[in-house]
Amino acid sequence: MSFVKALRCKECGAEYPIEPRTICDNDFGPVEVAYDYDAMQGKVTRRSIEAGPRSLWRYRDLLPIEGEPRVGLNSGFTPLIRADNLARELGVQELYIKDDSANYPTFSYKDRVVSVALTKAMEFGFDTVGCASTGNLAHSVSAHAAAAGLRAFVMIPHDLEEGKIVGSLVFGPRMVKIKGNYDDVNRLCSQIADKYNWAIVNVNLRPFYTEGAKTHGFEIAEQLGWRLPRHTVVPVAGGTLLPKVYKAYRELITLGLVQDNHPAMYAAQAAGCNPVVAALEEGADLFKPQKPNTIAKSIAIGNPADGYYVIKDVRQSGGYGASADDNQIIDAIKLLARTEGIFTEPAGGTTLACAIKLIESGRIPRNESICLSITGNGMKTLEVMQGQFAQSPTINAKLAEFDRVVGQIAEMAPTPRSRRLAGAPDPIG
Amino acid sequence: MPGTVTVRIPTALRPQAGDQGSVAVAGASVKEALGSLTSQYPELGRRLFQSNGTDLNRFINVYVNDEDIRFLNNLDTPLNPGDELSIIPAIAGG
Numbered sequence: 419m420s421f422v423k424a425l426r427c428k429e430c431g432a433e434y435p436i437e438p439r440t441i442c443d444n445d446f447g448p449v450e451v452a453y454d455y456d457a458m459q460g461k462v463t464r465r466s467i468e469a470g471p472r473s474l475w476r477y478r479d480l481l482p483i484e485g486e487p488r489v490g491l492n493s494g495f496t497p498l499i500r501a502d503n504l505a506r507e508l509g510v511q512e513l514y515i516k517d518d519s520a521n522y523p524t525f526s527y528k529d530r531v532v533s534v535a536l537t538k539a540m541e542f543g544f545d546t547v548g549c550a551s552t553g554n555l556a557h558s559v560s561a562h563a564a565a566a567g568l569r570a571f572v573m574i575p576h577d578l579e580e581g582k583i584v585g586s587l588v589f590g591p592r593m594v595k596i597k598g599n600y601d602d603v604n605r606l607c608s609q610i611a612d613k614y615n616w617a618i619v620n621v622n623l624r625p626f627y628t629e630g631a632k633t634h635g636f637e638i639a640e641q642l643g644w645r646l647p648r649h650t651v652v653p654v655a656g657g658t659l660l661p662k663v664y665k666a667y668r669e670l671i672t673l674g675l676v677q678d679n680h681p682a683m684y685a686a687q688a689a690g691c692n693p694v695v696a697a698l699e700e701g702a703d704l705f706k707p708q709k710p711n712t713i714a715k716s717i718a719i720g721n722p723a724d725g726y727y728v729i730k731d732v733r734q735s736g737g738y739g740a741s742a743d744d745n746q747i748i749d750a751i752k753l754l755a756r757t758e759g760i761f762t763e764p765a766g767g768t769t770l771a772c773a774i775k776l777i778e779s780g781r782i783p784r785n786e787s788i789c790l791s792i793t794g795n796g797m798k799t800l801e802v803m804q805g806q807f808a809q810s811p812t813i814n815a816k817l818a819e820f821d822r823v824v825g826q827i828a829e830m831a832p833t834p835r836s837r838r839l840a841g842a843p844d845p846i847g
Numbered sequence: 848m849p850g851t852v853t854v855r856i857p858t859a860l861r862p863q864a865g866d867q868g869s870v871a872v873a874g875a876s877v878k879e880a881l882g883s884l885t886s887q888y889p890e891l892g893r894r895l896f897q898s899n900g901t902d903l904n905r906f907i908n909v910y911v912n913d914e915d916i917r918f919l920n921n922l923d924t925p926l927n928p929g930d931e932l933s934i935i936p937a938i939a940g941g
Contacts, residue, residue: 429906441859445894446906446936605910605935612858704905707917721915723937726905 490533553582635666657724850928
């Protein structure tokens with residue numbers, strides 16, 4: 419059985435039956451899945467969740483499906499890392515990484531939203547699915563559609579990194595490259611969804627798709643031992659993830675599964691595409707769209723449809739935002755890799771670089787719990803790291819030659835402790 | 848005398864526009880063109896504009912020949928005869 423009540427307009431509250439639908443007929447506001455939380459009381463418990471599978475489907479009672487999960491049975495339940503090495507570097511007490519770069523099967527948080535959207539697409543009886551994507555979503559739709567036996571159309575900007583293209587094509591979707599940026603692709607896809615009877619996961623299945631993003635937040639809370647981090651830093655592109663992590667936290671509070679510690683949400687954006695952070699800094703309710711110019715292509719969305727809700731939730735939660743330039747993003751990718759052994763894509767570098775700024779400016783106190791959302795994998799965007807490292811020596815297979823280069827190599831790879839941030843207090847713990 | 852431009856109507860708004868996918872209207876600016884569209888179809892106007900009647904509903908994006916009017920001159924963006932206006936609901940993604 420399901421606890422889903424209806425689709426409800428986030429603006430005017432108008433309710434609609436569960437159907438493929440993106441927006442409210444009255445005001446074009448986005449519709450969102452509404453649940454019967456009263457009916458969940460006593461039924462959706464820590465124990466009921468812990469008894470579920472080790473995947474995002476352990477939270478199925480809080481997801482909008484009617485039957486059994488059909489897609490992504492091994493997706494989600496990614497590691498939550500206590501990042502003590504990085505914490506020492508940053509001079510903070512309690513730091514966690516929610517590591518969706520290890521998500522299954524396509525190494526980004528998108529495996530969550532696609533698992534829910536494609537299960538729903540099959541419930542609705544669609545045989546063709548699609549998406550507008552900056553790369554990661556196309557990977558996930560292509561892989562999950564292949565496994566589920568669905569036909570997939572993926573639409574991407576024409577200039578994505580090679581890894582982002584091959585990573586989709588290998589699964590056999592029909593790919594169309596669009597001349598333009600993501601916002602152009604997205605606009606075309608809303609017209610495609612209008613014309614073709616396909617399940618475009620982030621268009622006409624958006625209310626179901628976005629619910630999948632809550633599982634990122636549910637897992638953080640459960641893996642922290644059923645408590646919430648006081649501060650959560652989330653990268654912002656289209657604006658799906660941050661409001662849904664916040665919704666997940668509030669649902670767990672509503673159900674009495676965690677204590678309300680007033681979790682604060684922080685938006686991280688690349689300086690070359692920061693409409694939401696600019697609005698937060700200016701105190702504006704509405705963002706101004708931008709033409710993206712950043713190496714963080716997976717989050718280069720200049721016209722984020724859910725940006726309004728990111729701004730609202732960040733303010734309501736008492737959080738803030740920061741943006742990082744391309745060099746800071748690359749430095750942060752290297753820092754995370756050297757300290758915690760996690761190789762993230764530029765979106766993850768953006769999250770860490772912005773977290774550093776929020777810590778250094780005092781927005782995030784050093785003695786409270788902090789969680790960083792790492793949403794994608796660096797192996798997909800190797801191009802951005804080209805030229806970042808000294809040439810490795812090539813030698814003949816002779817010990818004497820190896821002896822000669824050992825000292826040289828040690829100089830090339832400094833230990834992590836050598837790069838303490840200016841102003842950081844002594845390491846704690 | 849302003850020239851004629853074409854306004855593309857999304858599926859969600861076609862019931863309020865006589866079930867048409869596009870409507871030809873006169874207007875020398877976006878404001879004028881949408882004004883003549885909504886005087887023809889008042890119910891459409893109530894959905895496109897906020898209750899003050901002058902600001903676009905924030906979930907509506909308007910494009911002139913594929914460019915978002917927020918990169919141009921918003922509602923005051925001038926139009927030439929033959930221009931195409933698209934009304935497109937804001938959609939998330941990533």
